[in-house]
Amino acid sequence: METLTLVSHHLCPYVQRAAIALAEKGVAYERVYVDLADKPDWFKALSPLGKTPVLKVGETAIFESAVILEYLEETRPNPLHPADALRRSEHRSLIEFGSAILNDIWAFYSAPDAATFAAKRKQLSDRFAWLERRLVGAPWFDGTDFSLVDAVFAPVFRYFDAFDRIGRFAVLDGLPKLARWRQALAARPSVIAAVTEDYHDRLWRFLLARNSHLTGEMQKSAA
Known part of the structure; x- marks a missing residue:
């Protein structure tokens, strides 16, 4: 090929x-x-x-x-979508949901002031609460088979590795299935290898340069 x-x-x-x-x-x-x-x-x-x-x-x-x-x-071999047409369509919908959450994360780290930041934090919390209700997470999104939905959400959670260094924003609090899923994804070899070794440093510098409300929180945490 x-x-x-x-x-x-x-x-x-x-x-x-x-x-x-x-x-x-x-x-x-x-x-x-x-x-x-x-x-x-x-x-x-x-x-x-x-x-x-x-x-x-x-x-x-x-x-x-x-x-x-x-x-x-x-x-290519090794399908990552469910074989059933209805579940496959649902997974495609959830991929779009993952894209919407990435847009929310962009709005969260770009928020210029405390009020906007709080509103975006609440929106993210609501998104993840909905996801917790649908999630199987044993260990992957829909059970034992790693799927494209897992591939889509692994980069979502990677942002929170940086956010957790800055402060406790409570976006993912009280979501035990999601916490287990996040941990399983972080340990997956394909997820680890998807970024370069200096990814976290690059992301940190990128967030610092945003001149946003989150940038101020980063500066406080470093003081």
């Missing part, structure tokens, strides 16, 4: 989804990183949206993480 190249950014959670899926499927690929603040011309030619990930299949570029995941499901 054609060679695969995953065009990546070091902090992009959507790239991590694709990297996890590729690892779970045992698919060989090359990984190339780009600076989204200074996009090279070759990347602009591949990605009309100017975003990562991009999966190059031979000379053809596929962009948008959900599309990449579906392509891998259709063309």
Whole structure:
């Protein structure tokens, strides 16, 4: 089959989804990183949206993480979607829910003031409370089989490794199934390998540079 190249950014959670899926499927690929603040011309030619990930299949570029995941499901072994059509559709819906939570996380760490920060924290808490009610988490999202939903939520929880260093924001409090799921995901080899060893330092510097309410909390925690 054609060679695969995953065009990546070091902090992009959507790239991590694709990297996890590729690892779970045992698919060989090359990984190339780009600076989204200074996009090279070759990347602009591949990605009309100017975003990562991009999966190059031979000379053809596929962009948008959900599309990449579906392509891998259709063309590579070791399926990560349920076989049942209804459950498969539900999982696709939950992947979209995971994307909505990533948008909420962006709003949380970018909030300019305490009031906005509190509102975004509450919205995240409500999202995760809903997820706790649906979650099986024994050990994976829907039971014993690792799925694309697991691949999607692993990068979500990785943000909270940084947030937990800053303070206790209570977003994930009182959610025992979710806590177990988060712990299982953090130990999964494909999840660990989805980022570079300096990921946490890169994320920390990125958050510090936001000049947001969270940045102020980070500075307080370091004082």
